[in-house]
Amino acid sequence: xxxxxxxxxxxxxxxxxxxxxxxxxxxxxxxxxxxxxxxxxxxxxxxxxxxxxxxxxxxxxxxxxxxxxxxxxxxxxxxxxxxxxxxxxxxxxxxxxxxxxxxxxxxxxxxxxxxxxxxxxxxxxxxxxxxxxxxxxxxxxxxxxxxxxxxxxxxxxxxxxxxxxxxxxxxxxxxxxxxxxxxxxxxxxxxxxxxxxxxxxxxxxxxxxxxxxxxxxxxxxxxxxxxxxxxxxxxxxxxxxxxxxxxxxxxxxxxxxxxxxxxxxxxxxxxxxxxxxxxxxxxxxxxxxxxx
Numbered sequence: 001x002x003x004x005x006x007x008x009x010x011x012x013x014x015x016x017x018x019x020x021x022x023x024x025x026x027x028x029x030x031x032x033x034x035x036x037x038x039x040x041x042x043x044x045x046x047x048x049x050x051x052x053x054x055x056x057x058x059x060x061x062x063x064x065x066x067x068x069x070x071x072x073x074x075x076x077x078x079x080x081x082x083x084x085x086x087x088x089x090x091x092x093x094x095x096x097x098x099x100x101x102x103x104x105x106x107x108x109x110x111x112x113x114x115x116x117x118x119x120x121x122x123x124x125x126x127x128x129x130x131x132x133x134x135x136x137x138x139x140x141x142x143x144x145x146x147x148x149x150x151x152x153x154x155x156x157x158x159x160x161x162x163x164x165x166x167x168x169x170x171x172x173x174x175x176x177x178x179x180x181x182x183x184x185x186x187x188x189x190x191x192x193x194x195x196x197x198x199x200x201x202x203x204x205x206x207x208x209x210x211x212x213x214x215x216x217x218x219x220x221x222x223x224x225x226x227x228x229x230x231x232x233x234x235x236x237x238x239x240x241x242x243x244x245x246x247x248x249x250x251x252x253x254x255x256x257x258x259x260x261x262x263x264x265x266x267x268x269x270x271x272x273x274x275x276x277x278x279x280x281x282x283x284x285x286x287x288x289x290x291x292x
Contacts, residue, residue: 038276
């Protein structure tokens with residue numbers, strides 16, 4: 001005799017949630033550790049002037065001191081500059097640039113994607129073809145070209161990255177807006193008389209913003225790496241500014257005998273990118289659990 005629905009349903013309820021809880025617990029532990037480490041690193045960067053007795057662009061001791069030297073936890077570079085102090089200052093610069101670029105790109109993409117998704121028709125087609133054009137271009141090369149055209153500097157590299165970063169959000173938001181606009185609660189709002197910007201702000205955007213927030217949190221790590229890459233090739237903040245990519249590039253010639261000079265700032269860039277990716281995954285898990 002086949003099993004009755006009353007028997008099959010309870011067995012499914014007993015098995016699946018346990019698997020989901022164990023997976024969530026394992027993922028949540030890694031994400032929590034990453035979030036704590038990220039918070040500590042950000043706080044250390046912000047409090048850098050209070051934590052370090054040295055200046056980022058003023059020599060503070062003998063050159064080429066290795067890590068764990070007295071008074072210099074991460075050593076000194078070829079000019080006698082304290083690497084720990086410069087890394088904290090460079091982390092502040094990278095965080096500022098990444099947050100601003102990601103915020104500008106997300107807002108621009110949100111506006112364009114929402115307009116395209118709501119308007120539809122010719123306007124949607126035109127905006128999406130422009131977006132596709134930017135997506136078809138090699139992003140890194142375009143960012144380098146814009147930064148080079150504007151002149152080396154942090155502002156130029158930020159503008160160059162923002163120019164190639166917004167289309168990702170525009171495409172994402174447009175798809176989400178089209179999906180949400182056809183949902184039952186939006187249709188109910190239309191039937192009740194809600195129209196225009198009020199409908200978008202009150203019933204469409206609240207369902208789209210969580211996706212944008214998760215994407216932005218994941219993108220910050222990528223922007224940090226891109227800012228460092230532009231500085232590495234000489235298109236970012238000029239020397240002697242304590243920018244992580246610039247520090248890694250300037251220290252390459254000392255790699256054999258003083259490996260810590262290029263490795264420490266490069267490792268910090270990788271660590272920041274990794275921690276922000278974990279933090280973004282954690283935010284996505286929280287929002288999914290809340291939505292469920």
